[in-house]
Amino acid sequence: MARMKMNDICPTGHENQSGTHLEGNMQSRWDDSELRALTSSYVGKGVNEDLAIRTYTTRLLGREPRLVLHGGGNTSVKTRMVDALGVVHEVLCVKGSGWDMGTIEPAGLPAVELAPLAALARIPRLRDVDLVAAQRRLLLDSGAPNPSIEAVLHAILPHKHVDHTHSNAIISLTNQENGEELIRDLFPDTTVIPYVMPGFFLSQRIRKELDESPAPKHLILMCHGIFTFSDDPRQSYDDMIHMCTAAENRLDAGAPRPFVRTRLPARAPGVSEVAPLVRGALARPSDVEGRPVRWILDFRTSEQIRAFVDGADVSDYATRGNAAPDHSIRIKRFGLVAPAPASGELEVFAAALSASVRTYCNEYVAYFERNSARAGGGLTQLDPLPRVVYVPGVGLFGVGKSAKDAAVCADIAEATVDVISRAEGIGTFVALPEEDLFDIEYWSLEQAKLAKSLERPLHRQVAIVTGGAGGLGLATARLLKSEGAEVAILDIDAERVDLAAFETGAMPVVCDVTAPSSVEDAIHQVACRFGG
Structure with a gap:
């Protein structure tokens, strides 16, 4: 773990430090050599090839924060798999609950029987809790994670690969008084769906749309996000990137800084x-x-x-x-x-x-x-x-x-x-x-x-351990972390501080506790990192 410098994490009120905002329009991250290497690796371990490819493309989308954040979005692939009894099934492998698209593994895309899953969209009424139970009954592996609440929607779309993201740029366009007009003008061949709460009601709404227009090219859900799909995984991914880039270009034509600055104090505190x-x-x-x-x-x-x-x-x-x-x-x-x-x-x-x-x-x-x-x-x-x-x-x-x-x-x-x-x-x-x-x-x-998230005894607490790079200090840091505290390890040896922080997951701070200025600097860093 790299040490944090004072100016990296603790700017004054007049300094601008970069967050996670990415400048410039997004670019395709597709790499055929990476795809072949990952697919070959997974297939060699017995993973279905379609699922291996889906894992790669899901990670591509999940690693772009302007598309997906912390469990948002979902993807799927339709394929064939064999159950424990040797029976072949047509299935939908769809992102499972609790998995992050950016780091997903094949196990994070549980296989669900396709035909009965798609049939759920024609049931007149179904509570979301009952939908979750029905989807679990259709899993090929009873120990797999819950399929996405939007699994039915993925199942009814008539394409092998389906991608869904909550693109920042798309939402900036849909969340306007004339949002639908903006979307239709920019994407005239795209099906636009008014906002419907995710889950069963959204699946029903898309089912109705497909009955009336069975061959949509893409879907944009107002105030929600975008779906692209194709039998070719590259095409579905490229469509997502191209459409979101087009949305970004449209936004680029607007004012880059639309807010009038207020009158602020002459100097802000750090x-x-x-x-x-x-x-x-x-x-x-x-x-x-x-x-x-x-x-x-x-x-x-x-x-x-x-x-x-x-x-x-x-x-x-x-x-x-x-x-x-x-x-x-x-x-x-x-x-x-x-x-x-x-x-x-x-x-x-x-x-x-x-x-x-x-x-x-x-x-x-x-x-x-x-x-x-x-x-x-x-x-x-x-x-x-x-x-x-x-x-x-x-x-x-x-x-x-x-x-x-x-x-x-x-x-x-x-x-x-x-x-x-x-x-x-x-x-x-x-x-x-x-x-x-x-x-x-x-x-x-x-x-x-x-x-489901349980709090440990020292959850929400911040602890500073001096001499934390070894011996009793390191043992104390380990114990505090294990009990849920956020820990900062202070020690004079930079290399040992880094090693100790890497091992424990603590914050590394180089500090000479015999020097008041060094201690004050360390306290400032911890306050900036955890809030106090």
């Missing part, structure tokens, strides 16, 4: 000063006295992020709603816009931020109550705290129970910034109504996934 105040404002009392429920932060800033958070109307466009509906599962309907901090006035900022958090929570409770009543009640409210905090003059913070969760929220927030910024450059970003976003946030299938 991230290491702001982050602990954000973390403190989000903390909530627990049943254990003196041990509040804390959160871990992940800070991001870039030219695009700063233009977004520094906009005069950020409290408007940042709170209209998420870019994609599934983002509500991770970062709620929208994030919190904090007041702009001024250097030397941190107490004022802390008080204003705490008030903003209280207001956000109260509004979230009201949002839950009105939508729970609409949905018939019986739902359990999630905690009302934001998962993204936008700080004018500084950047944004992802908020999570762990560093990993916080990074996921920060990644999604960056995608949100990108989608809204590009959409505002050509018009006005329009999110789905809160009712639709609520239905996704409280979708029973997705909430069940999140509920």
